[in-house]
Amino acid sequence: MxxxxxxxxxxxxxxxxxxxxxxxxxxxxxxxxxxxxxxxxxxxxxxxxxxxxxxxxxxxxxxxxxxxxxxxxxxxxxxxxxxxxxxxxxxxxxxxxxxxxxxxxxxxxxxxxxxxxxxxxxxxPGTVLRPGAFAGNAFGWSDAIRTGKPVELPYADAHTAPVHEDDIADVAVAALAGEAHLGRTLTLTGPESLTFREQLAVLGELLGREVPVRELTRDEAVERMGRFVPEPVLTSLLSQWAAAVGKPAGTTGTVQDLTGRPGRTFRQWAGENLGAFAAQD
Missing domain, CATH: 3.40.50.720 (NAD(P)-binding Rossmann-like Domain)
Structure with missing residues (x-):
C-alpha cells in the first residue's frame, strides 16, 4: 500500500x-x-x-x-x-x-x-506531531549576517528550543513505520534552550566574526515584519517571544525516544547550513 x-x-x-x-x-x-x-x-x-x-x-x-x-x-x-x-x-x-x-x-x-x-x-487512527520552533527559522537572519549588517529582531533574549527539521522527519518516519504510536501526541523540541541572541552567537562563532544585534521595539517589529508576515501569525509570534524572555524553554526527549539517538543541536544545524550566512566575495 x-x-x-x-x-x-x-x-x-x-x-x-x-x-x-x-x-x-x-x-x-x-x-x-x-x-x-x-x-x-x-x-x-x-x-x-x-x-x-x-x-x-x-x-x-x-x-x-x-x-x-x-x-x-x-x-x-x-x-x-x-x-x-x-x-x-x-x-x-x-x-x-x-x-x-x-x-x-x-x-x-x-x-x-x-x-x-x-x-x-x-x-x-492518527499520530500528532507538535514541533516547536524550527532551527531553519534562523535563515531569516541570513541576509543581514551575510552582508555584515546588524540582525534586527524583537525580544532578542526570548528562549526557544529549536528543533532540527531532520529530527522532525525522522520522528515522522518512525511513526509511519508501524502502529506503536497510534493515538499519541508527540511534542518535539531541540535538546537545548537558547535565546535568539545565543543562537546568533553560535553562528558568529562558527563564522569567526561577531554578529551584531539590534533589538527592535514591538512597534518597530510590527511595522517591519508586518510587510511579509500575516497579522494573526505576527501577533502570535510576538506574544510567544515576549512571554519567553528570560524563561528557558522546556525540552522533550521525544526525538531520542523514537529514534534511539539524541536530537541534533542548533550548533549542528548551523554548521550544516553555514554557507547561507557566509559573506559573499
Missing part, C-alpha cells in the same frame, strides 16, 4: 519523502501543481489542494498512510475522504502552540487545533 506525503516541497515533507523512498516504501507526493514537484525516480505524484475537496479522491486512491501538513480549511472533508479511501494511519504535522498556555487566544494554535480536532472527530 502507498504512503501519501503532502507538503512534499516543504522543509519537513521533502525530508520525509526522501527517507521513505530510501527505505523502499511505495509513495505518492502531492501538491497543488504536481509538475513543480521534484521527487525521486519512481515516486508517483498527484494534485492535491487541501482546500479543494474535489482533489481528494484521486490523491487518496490506494493510499494506506498519510503524512499530512496541517491545513484547517477542508480538514473535515479530507479526513472523511481518507476514511472512505481506507487510510489506516495519519501522521499530522501540527504545532506545539496547541499545548501552550495561551492556546485559546493564539491564532496559530487555533489553526492547528482545528485540524487536530477534525482528526480526532474523524476516528481515523
Amino acid at each position: 502507498t504512503i501519501l506525503v503532502t507538503g512534499a516541497r516543504g522543509n519537513v515533507g521533502r525530508r520525509v519523502l526522501e527517507r521513505l523512498h530510501a527505505a523502499g516504501h511505495p509513495l505518492r507526493a502531492s501538491g497543488r501543481t504536481p509538475a513543480e514537484l521534484s521527487v525521486p525516480a519512481g515516486v508517483d505524484t498527484a494534485r492535491l489542494d487541501l482546500n479543494g475537496p474535489d482533489t481528494f479522491e484521486a490523491a487518496l486512491r490506494g493510499v494506506d498512510k498519510v503524512f499530512l501538513y496541517a491545513e484547517s480549511d477542508g480538514a473535515k472533508e479530507f479526513f472523511a475522504a481518507a476514511a472512505e479511501a481506507g487510510v489506516r494511519h495519519v501522521v499530522l504535522l501540527s504545532s506545539s502552540t496547541v499545548g501552550g498556555q495561551d492556546a485559546a487566544s493564539d491564532p496559530l494554535a487555533q489553526h492547528h487545533a482545528a485540524v487536530e480536532d477534525a482528526l480526532l472527530a474523524s476516528a481515523l
Whole structure:
C-alpha cells in the first residue's frame, strides 16, 4: 500500500519523502501543481489542494498512510475522504502552540487545533506531531549576517528550543513505520534552550566574526515584519517571544525516544547550513 506525503516541497515533507523512498516504501507526493514537484525516480505524484475537496479522491486512491501538513480549511472533508479511501494511519504535522498556555487566544494554535480536532472527530487512527520552533527559522537572519549588517529582531533574549527539521522527519518516519504510536501526541523540541541572541552567537562563532544585534521595539517589529508576515501569525509570534524572555524553554526527549539517538543541536544545524550566512566575495 502507498504512503501519501503532502507538503512534499516543504522543509519537513521533502525530508520525509526522501527517507521513505530510501527505505523502499511505495509513495505518492502531492501538491497543488504536481509538475513543480521534484521527487525521486519512481515516486508517483498527484494534485492535491487541501482546500479543494474535489482533489481528494484521486490523491487518496490506494493510499494506506498519510503524512499530512496541517491545513484547517477542508480538514473535515479530507479526513472523511481518507476514511472512505481506507487510510489506516495519519501522521499530522501540527504545532506545539496547541499545548501552550495561551492556546485559546493564539491564532496559530487555533489553526492547528482545528485540524487536530477534525482528526480526532474523524476516528481515523492518527499520530500528532507538535514541533516547536524550527532551527531553519534562523535563515531569516541570513541576509543581514551575510552582508555584515546588524540582525534586527524583537525580544532578542526570548528562549526557544529549536528543533532540527531532520529530527522532525525522522520522528515522522518512525511513526509511519508501524502502529506503536497510534493515538499519541508527540511534542518535539531541540535538546537545548537558547535565546535568539545565543543562537546568533553560535553562528558568529562558527563564522569567526561577531554578529551584531539590534533589538527592535514591538512597534518597530510590527511595522517591519508586518510587510511579509500575516497579522494573526505576527501577533502570535510576538506574544510567544515576549512571554519567553528570560524563561528557558522546556525540552522533550521525544526525538531520542523514537529514534534511539539524541536530537541534533542548533550548533549542528548551523554548521550544516553555514554557507547561507557566509559573506559573499
